[in-house]
Amino acid sequence: xxxxxxxxxxxxxxxxxxxxxxxxxxxxxxxxxxxxxxxxxxxxxxxxxxxxxxxxxxxxxxxxxxxxxxxxxxxxxxxxxxxxxxxxxxxxxxxxxxxxxxxxxxxxxxxxxxxxxxxxxxxxxxxxxxxxxxxxxxxxxxxxxxxxxxxxxxxxxxxxxxxxxxxxxxxxxxxxxxxxxxxxxxxxxxxxxxxxxxxxxxxxxxxxxxxxxxxxxxxxxxxxxxxxxxxxxxxxxxxxxxxxxxxxxxxxxxxxxxxxxxxxxxxxxxxxxxxx
Amino acid sequence: xxxxxxxxxxxxxxxxxxxxxxxxxxxxxxxxxxxxxxxxxxxxxxxxxxxxxxxxxxxxxxxxxxxxxxxxxxxxxxxxxxxxxxxxxxxxxxxxxxxxxxxxxxxxxxxxxxxxxxxxxxxxxxxxxxxxxxxxxxxxxxxxxxxxxxxxxxxxxxxxxxxxxxxxxxxxxxxxxxxxxxxxxxxxxxxxxxxxxxxxxxxxxxxxxxxxxxxxxxxxxxxxxxxxxxxxxxxxxxxxxxxxxxxxxxxxxxxxxxxxxxxxxxxxxxxxxxxxxxxxxxxxxxxxxxxxxxxxxxxxxxxxxxxxxxxxxxxx
Numbered sequence: 001x002x003x004x005x006x007x008x009x010x011x012x013x014x015x016x017x018x019x020x021x022x023x024x025x026x027x028x029x030x031x032x033x034x035x036x037x038x039x040x041x042x043x044x045x046x047x048x049x050x051x052x053x054x055x056x057x058x059x060x061x062x063x064x065x066x067x068x069x070x071x072x073x074x075x076x077x078x079x080x081x082x083x084x085x086x087x088x089x090x091x092x093x094x095x096x097x098x099x100x101x102x103x104x105x106x107x108x109x110x111x112x113x114x115x116x117x118x119x120x121x122x123x124x125x126x127x128x129x130x131x132x133x134x135x136x137x138x139x140x141x142x143x144x145x146x147x148x149x150x151x152x153x154x155x156x157x158x159x160x161x162x163x164x165x166x167x168x169x170x171x172x173x174x175x176x177x178x179x180x181x182x183x184x185x186x187x188x189x190x191x192x193x194x195x196x197x198x199x200x201x202x203x204x205x206x207x208x209x210x211x212x213x214x215x216x217x218x219x220x221x222x223x224x225x226x227x228x229x230x231x232x233x234x235x236x237x238x239x240x241x242x243x244x245x246x247x248x249x250x251x252x253x254x255x256x257x258x259x260x261x262x263x264x265x266x267x268x269x270x271x272x273x274x275x276x
Numbered sequence: 277x278x279x280x281x282x283x284x285x286x287x288x289x290x291x292x293x294x295x296x297x298x299x300x301x302x303x304x305x306x307x308x309x310x311x312x313x314x315x316x317x318x319x320x321x322x323x324x325x326x327x328x329x330x331x332x333x334x335x336x337x338x339x340x341x342x343x344x345x346x347x348x349x350x351x352x353x354x355x356x357x358x359x360x361x362x363x364x365x366x367x368x369x370x371x372x373x374x375x376x377x378x379x380x381x382x383x384x385x386x387x388x389x390x391x392x393x394x395x396x397x398x399x400x401x402x403x404x405x406x407x408x409x410x411x412x413x414x415x416x417x418x419x420x421x422x423x424x425x426x427x428x429x430x431x432x433x434x435x436x437x438x439x440x441x442x443x444x445x446x447x448x449x450x451x452x453x454x455x456x457x458x459x460x461x462x463x464x465x466x467x468x469x470x471x472x473x474x475x476x477x478x479x480x481x482x483x484x485x486x487x488x489x490x491x492x493x494x495x496x497x498x499x500x501x502x503x504x505x506x507x508x509x510x511x512x513x514x515x516x517x518x519x520x521x522x523x524x525x526x527x528x529x530x531x532x533x534x535x536x537x538x539x540x541x542x543x544x545x546x547x548x549x550x551x552x553x554x555x556x557x558x559x560x561x562x563x564x565x566x567x568x569x570x571x572x573x574x575x576x577x578x579x580x581x582x583x584x585x586x587x588x589x590x591x592x
Binding site for chain 2: 177
């Protein structure tokens with residue numbers, strides 16, 4: 001076991017924090033004891049920075065006693081376009097599965113939140129930046145259909161760079177497919193709470209993540225349609241500090257709440273109680 | 277083409293097209309040359325279309341002389357009343373919306389609008405809508421539902437505007453809301469992708485019962501430029517990105533994303549806009565005719581089934 005692992009700003013870990021007993025906070029650079037960080041739901045006790053967590057960890061945080069059952073775990077991405085950039089897409093998929101990220105970029109779980117049955121669909125950033133391809137679209141659509149069938153509330157936890165380029169226009173169409181399913185959930189008056197975490201951009205924001213009955217974000221999360229670099233290139237100026245962060249969106253009326261991670265479960269449970 | 281240089285692969289064709297226009301204006305004296313140029317033009321147009329690469333296809337889809345939404349409106353509809361504003365913030369000129377008659381039947385029209393000369397292009401923000409545009413489109417589509425008129429949507433945008441004000445006013449929310457609301461609209465929707473189908477900004481008015489696409493239009497999750505920048509980190513890879521993305525009408529038909537390819541005049545819609553517009557007209561007529569047979573109440577369920585089936589995955 002290593003005591004220290006260097007994490008330079010430019011080579012930040014994608015999802016899981018590096019192994020090791022001690023690690024450096026990505027917000028304030030303070031050295032933290034891993035066990036403490038874990039106990040604090042991966043929020044820095046000093047500066048409050050919310051570290052990115054895996055979908056599995058997220059479900060563990062939200063469901064009672066950390067217990068839940070995975071749904072639609074048999075759905076996987078394939079390579080409909082035979083897409084090749086620096087590496088073939090098929091090879092990327094294989095490598096990720098062998099690494100043990102078995103849920104594609106979305107993990108769906110059924111369990112209880114403060115005694116109330118609900119489905120939670122959380123995105124996995126470690127799987128190609130949480131990008132949304134056909135498998136993500138299919139799993140989320142099935143989750144929504146399951147909610148309709150069993151009259152359950154739906155919670156999504158977004159963490160994604162947007163649509164998956166490697167599946168081309170089929171990824172784009174997942175936005176329409178999921179939104180169409182959400183139209184049914186909406187008509188059936190079943191609650192849908194959308195949680196937005198760092199980062200939520202592109203086609204994920206422009207579909208289900210912004211369609212919650214309530215849109216709830218973690219503090220400091222980057223949330224937007226276009227990425228900050230694209231906007232800077234378009235308007236040819238630096239963006240103001242805090243632009244596209246949760247607090248900015250709250251101020252501009254795009255979110256209902258910004259809730260720190262240790263209050264998230266409690267808040268979700270309270271909101272669900274108001275709606276069901 | 278006004279102020280915008282033609283891409284090299286179209287240079288010869290553009291030259292011939294201009295020469296032909298001149299000769300046609302000049303009247304009888306240039307008869308012999310006219311016949312000659314016309315033949316050469318046809319040969320060159322055949323050659324260009326037969327050898328189009330996906331990247332060239334993108335450039336052709338962006339040709340400034342292609343008919344834009346208002347050209348289709350003028351060519352195919354009567355009694356056009358353009359409506360303005362989202363009732364919340366502004367009127368976005370990058371999207372036009374209104375009501376008109378098509379073969380004597382009242383219809384709602386929404387569509388991206390690009391400009392032709394430099395001033396107009398700027399005014400239309402190059403066809404890149406802000407949230408206000410999407411909200412205006414939705415407002416008019418809701419009116420169509422209320423008064424039981426079918427909706428015809430013309431898609432032609434590089435993408436939703438990636439600007440500071442657009443983000444501030446909820447670009448993502450505006451697009452998302454349109455996707456959900458269009459899915460549930462109880463009136464027929466015919467979508468026609470006429471030029472560039474640029475990602476979420478295109479899809480935001482692109483959910484419908486029949487999706488038509490012009491032969492030389494493109495439709496993609498990201499522009500080849502954007503894709504090259506992200507995946508190859510190199511702008512010179514646009515050609516490879518364009519090929520990899522499978523964004524031509526034929527690709528989309530194969531992928532089950534569109535229902536029909538609308539044929540264009542030889543060399544592209546800009547070679548003979550009037551013919552292109554007529555071609556779109558007959559495709560729209562057929563699509564609306566089919567949809568008229570469906571009951572209004574079953575439209576959302578059928579639309580759901582259509583989009584529900586999109587995507588490819590494996591189960592193990």
